[in-house]
Amino acid sequence: MAGTWSLAMRPLSPWGAAVPMFHGMSGMSITVPSPTRIAPETDRPGFRLRVAEPIRLDSGVVLGPYTIAYQTYGRLNAERTNAILICHALTGDQYVAEPHPVTGKPGWWDTLAGPGKVLDTERYFLICANVLGGCMGSTGPLEINPETGKPWGLSFPVITIGDMVRAQHRLLDHLGIETLFCVIGGSMGGMQVLQWAASYPERVFAAVPIAAAARHSAQNIAFHEVGRQAIMADPNWCGGNYLELDRRPERGLAVARMAAHITYLSEPALHRKFGRNLQDRQGVTYGFDADFQVENYLRHQGISFVERFDANSYLYITRACDYFDLAAEHGNVLANAFRGTRTRFCVISFTSDWLYPTSESRAVVHALNAIAANVSFVEVETDKGHDAFLLEEPEFFATLRGFLDGCAEHRGLTRA
Amino acid sequence: MSPDSTVAARGAAPPHELREDLRLVASMIAAGARLLDVGCGDGELLSHLVHYKDVDGRGMELSQSGVNACVRHGLSVIQGDADNDLDAYPTGAFDFVVLSQTLQATRNPRRVVNNLVRIGRHAIVSFPNFGHWRIRLDLLLWGRMPMTQLLSAPWYETPNIHLCTIRDFLALCTSDGIKVERSITLDRWGRPFRLNAQGGLANLLAEQGLFLLSRQ
Numbered sequence: 001m002a003g004t005w006s007l008a009m010r011p012l013s014p015w016g017a018a019v020p021m022f023h024g025m026s027g028m029s030i031t032v033p034s035p036t037r038i039a040p041e042t043d044r045p046g047f048r049l050r051v052a053e054p055i056r057l058d059s060g061v062v063l064g065p066y067t068i069a070y071q072t073y074g075r076l077n078a079e080r081t082n083a084i085l086i087c088h089a090l091t092g093d094q095y096v097a098e099p100h101p102v103t104g105k106p107g108w109w110d111t112l113a114g115p116g117k118v119l120d121t122e123r124y125f126l127i128c129a130n131v132l133g134g135c136m137g138s139t140g141p142l143e144i145n146p147e148t149g150k151p152w153g154l155s156f157p158v159i160t161i162g163d164m165v166r167a168q169h170r171l172l173d174h175l176g177i178e179t180l181f182c183v184i185g186g187s188m189g190g191m192q193v194l195q196w197a198a199s200y201p202e203r204v205f206a207a208v209p210i211a212a213a214a215r216h217s218a219q220n221i222a223f224h225e226v227g228r229q230a231i232m233a234d235p236n237w238c239g240g241n242y243l244e245l246d247r248r249p250e251r252g253l254a255v256a257r258m259a260a261h262i263t264y265l266s267e268p269a270l271h272r273k274f275g276r277n278l279q280d281r282q283g284v285t286y287g288f289d290a291d292f293q294v295e296n297y298l299r300h301q302g303i304s305f306v307e308r309f310d311a312n313s314y315l316y317i318t319r320a321c322d323y324f325d326l327a328a329e330h331g332n333v334l335a336n337a338f339r340g341t342r343t344r345f346c347v348i349s350f351t352s353d354w355l356y357p358t359s360e361s362r363a364v365v366h367a368l369n370a371i372a373a374n375v376s377f378v379e380v381e382t383d384k385g386h387d388a389f390l391l392e393e394p395e396f397f398a399t400l401r402g403f404l405d406g407c408a409e410h411r412g413l414t415r416a
Numbered sequence: 417m418s419p420d421s422t423v424a425a426r427g428a429a430p431p432h433e434l435r436e437d438l439r440l441v442a443s444m445i446a447a448g449a450r451l452l453d454v455g456c457g458d459g460e461l462l463s464h465l466v467h468y469k470d471v472d473g474r475g476m477e478l479s480q481s482g483v484n485a486c487v488r489h490g491l492s493v494i495q496g497d498a499d500n501d502l503d504a505y506p507t508g509a510f511d512f513v514v515l516s517q518t519l520q521a522t523r524n525p526r527r528v529v530n531n532l533v534r535i536g537r538h539a540i541v542s543f544p545n546f547g548h549w550r551i552r553l554d555l556l557l558w559g560r561m562p563m564t565q566l567l568s569a570p571w572y573e574t575p576n577i578h579l580c581t582i583r584d585f586l587a588l589c590t591s592d593g594i595k596v597e598r599s600i601t602l603d604r605w606g607r608p609f610r611l612n613a614q615g616g617l618a619n620l621l622a623e624q625g626l627f628l629l630s631r632q
Binding site: 344346347365366367369370371372374375376377378379380381395398399401402403405406407409 | 450472474480483484486487488489490491492493494495496501504505506509510
């Protein structure tokens, strides 16, 4: 068991702030996109936008200059009407459709995005930005605070889903994209989609919130709190100061991931995959080794996660989800968040998702109905739980393809 | 019981050819209108109107397979039902609301009809006429629940829980202050035939009734 935990880990170096690509770029200017690949000393693919003009966060703190790390796939058409913004989930990042630069695993939406796929890179221009507070190059607790020369750690301001979207909005200005053809995302990505549609309706032609909710439920908050407490209970967390002390709260973060991972699956899916099967042994060992396959699987999930994720980032991003309550920003009437919208919505949920259940999606649909918005709503039958949005689900893919084709027709997008 | 088994299954006709009664419904809807099709099935009518009449169309359908088929074809359709999901819509949100062959399967037809004329400036409602002579005769002669081409399920598995006659329906409209702008009698294939649909003979001879309603 001890050996399992001491798995060598690639250091999470604070490489982000060191190579600002767009000094003095005020983000407000509408320029032809000419982003440069990130500097060679960081071998990670993608682009980085340095926004000089500070951002006023929901907390009241002013943050800036800041960096948005992003990746694109496909080509922006001459009219700039074919851009799709993909919003990633809690532990996702901008590497949607290419091998992950740290783990080498396929992109997290590789099944959905690529040439000829549903998010067809021969037809659409896909953009995905690492969220503010993230740990794959966008400004977050892992990065160096230019004022102190030390990692931000817990001195990083608390951010919200609204702040993430405001930062993405800057990126669009930089890319010269007036209206997004579509904003799409699952889970926390779906929350960003709803925030986009509420905050910038004129810039969103179509919106696809998947396996999401307009607010975090008490249960959602409770699970996040378990994760955060696991991290903070790790002696290597050191009050959030671990980077300076060259330590990593790997165990805490791994436990947080293990607990969260259970919420992403359904009971039938877990049973189908593992049952009570034993791991490489004939009988139970009457000890606390990973006797069961499901234990081994969860441990593996935990260990592989700490390779690519920063513990403080996990604290900040889970907090952003917890604070999300779109109706609260609009007099406790969700419909008010979307009043007057001309955006075409496609709300998708999954039958076995108990983390963001269909009832949450239906609440969004009812709010949209209340203002007679253009909305489609599909509940996909699957036993794969919340994770279904990351998996190859034929019904889900067919729905999405049909919706996007219909929207493309209305938008006047011709096939490539 | 599968929710797909609403009476006259919609979408039976090949996609290029609109079912007879739906063609009649389509002819009543102005080009470019805002439309809500409640119980839109696989989207046969909706698709026709969106593509040929440039209608800003939305649909609502109970069966998941129907909804998914619609959205796959680029139609804006939500999963929901007339009893529970009409309340959320604001008054006057649509020019037309269509409820075709579904009223008799709702739990609270009165509330549904009133919702239809509230949400839409016009409502188009069609339903099988339980006052048709063949149904009356069936019950009289054999003493069994009548089964016809339109009402094909046996009593123990029919989704139709609130069947009514044309005369019943008109009485409801009168009592609730709903204006009947047009009424058309249809045969079993949904073909209109010349008869005063509000007269007693229609209640005996029509297999279906189709009504254009509005709030008075």
